[in-house]
Amino acid sequence: MPGLGGRFSTVVKAKVSKLLDRAEDPAETLDYGYQKQLESLQNVKKGIADVVTAKKRLQMQSDKLEQSVVKLDTQARQALAAGQEDLARQALERKQGLQAELQSLDTQVAQLEDQQTKLVESEKKLRAKVEAFRTKKEVIKAQYSAAEAQVRISEAATGVGEQMADVGLAMQRAVDKTENMKARADAVAELEAAGTFEDLTQLGEGGDDIDRQLKELTTGVNVDDELSKMKAELGAGSGGDAPQLAQADAPAAEEAPAETPAPTEEGQGS
């Protein structure tokens, strides 16, 4: 070989040769290698199917979260219309939390989608290689069947054997990747299933722990924004039907009689 002093590139080659040296009967080795390839190809396919399943699970959870977001939004609107600003604020806070979760879930799903596409692509390539290998090995076996050709068969088999080892390596790596992806997706799905996000979807009392207060600090601004937007919408949409929300200006809104849930202008309620 023309001056291949590079250590890095020669290490793999040495390994391949070592694998081949151990082969006693080249023809048998080729057949066995082909069987192994078929099995591995099945594993790659199964791996991809697992990833698809895991992705679907995440998508379903994402859909569920989306529904909760819509529900919370409606609840906030109702609460605000009923003059219960505190409750509306709570709902919006939860909505903010859910939206953050939703975003990270969607990112995960998109990543899985992307990797899945790549895996399907490489599975296709591998299938073509396995098919080529099958044809080639039959040619080699037919060409050299006599005992005198044993030496030459090993020579011819070196290239095929190299391909065999390489396809094996490619399959191994593809399967590793699917397992990795599935594990990651499952971990996220389990977190969700364990109810990590569940409490966020319940509109109720909700504890005033430190966690919560810290969160309020960050979501507070967003919630204030949304609250005033909702107020403006409600005010404009109902044509002054909701007197306590008439002005979006923060100080003015505070003086609204928030404790009466059903404001009546004509005393219809009593």
Added chain:
Amino acid sequence: MIVRIATEGQYNVDDAVTDQLNEADNKVVEAVDAGDAAGFQSAYDALLAIVRDNGTELGDDDLAESGLILPPPDLTFEEASEQFTGEGLMPD
């Protein structure tokens, strides 16, 4: 000379590129020895680029023996380090 990029395919590369390959190969080894992950990544990408840019890809059914076999393109730094110390990509 035929060069294989493992899990990718074989390329027919002009022998004149051999020196370039050797040089690039040495840089990869240096980066691995120095524990330089970022350096390894760029050096390895450069090595692969030499093969891809200067070689003609062989078909799937052209199963010739390679003069040189490079590890897979998605080789991690940890795997690269193992090439020299542990079992490498293909355990015995």
